[in-house]
Amino acid sequence: MTNSTYLRIYKIIRRIPPGRVATYGTIARVSGASGARQVGYALHAAGDNALPWHRVVNARGTVSLAGHAAITQRLRLEAEGVRFDQRGRIDLDRFGWSPRRKEYAARRRP
DNA sequence: ATGTTGACCGACT
């Protein structure tokens, strides 16, 4: 795991538009990281970098954080218009984003 | 060198 892989991961994350989310797995594939867990590790290591880290969720569309950080992530996403259902899940067909496929997810109004 | 631990994922009961 080179440092440039970290940089590529951060670069992708910076591309996620407001109001959309990307999954660890998607970022891993696009950035060339060896796996989804490495993306999580990179974010953990990034700490308080100027990254929209809150726009990264797991493949199930839920927040993969515990405690206070989870609240912060959810509040930031909701402030951007991302909707959570009653079980705390995001509809990835609606809010999920992936690079390259520009019109991947239909963007309709929440 | 060896074992454990995850901001995970997919397949399978």
Add this chain to the structure above:
DNA sequence: GAGTCGGCCAACA
């Protein structure tokens, strides 16, 4: 749906 179970692999101790 909900649980379990491996697989994954870099970072630690």
